[in-house]
């Protein structure tokens with residue numbers, strides 16, 4: 554398998570997020586956002602970068618040198634503290650090479666360390682890649698189905714299907730962000 558790498562997304566990764574979006578086909582964008590998505594508005598881009606590595610975590614995968622961004626997975630914590638919504642995208646040129654699985658394994662580790670016990674994942678019914686990827690998370694419960702979109706819930710507690718400790722992402726555990734960030738960070 555090619556040696557791609559995974560690290561935390563940083564707020565400074567604006568170009569990398571835009572680059573990744575730019576390398577998704579129309580179909581992949583549709584599968585990710587559930588509607589035609591010719592571009593990302595600057596405000597949407599800012600939202601995708603608004604990570605605090607606790608309530609909102611994102612991991613980004615890079616190709617072997619020249620280290621181009623090739624995929625991003627994220628969770629955003631829901632109102633229930635131990636639940637988070639998950640989304641993932643892998644650029645078309647790198648799909649079906651294990652990048653999505655590696656990102657989900659790494660994201661699941663982060664989520665567990667942040668106290669998250671359930672992932673919610675929405676996908677188009679006919680999205681075979683997402684369904685196959687999600688099947689590695691373990692048994693799913695259907696939470697909602699509207700039109701062609703289905704929302705599933707997976708347990709990500711230790712002991713669920715995704716193996717722990719096998720990703721290329723950084724191994725440090727996330728820490729809660731300070732409740733009152735200062736101007737100097």
Ligand SMILES: CC(C)(COP(=O)(O)OP(=O)(O)OC[C@H]1O[C@@H](n2cnc3c(N)ncnc32)[C@H](O)[C@@H]1OP(=O)(O)O)[C@@H](O)C(=O)NCCC(=O)NCCS
Nearest residue numbers: 581584641642643648649650651652653654681682683685
């Ligand atoms: C879904 C997605 C993230 C999968 O990423 P990936 O890097 O291709 O995934 P992997 O290579 O790790 O493959 C994971 C599993 O999915 C299967 N798979 C991937 N793409 C597939 C496809 N188009 N059709 C059927 N199976 C597919 C793989 O065979 C593998 O199954 P296995 O482990 O049982 O052999 C990627 O296809 C993608 O970015 N799609 C567009 C965005 C999207 O659909 N996001 C999900 C909703 S938020």
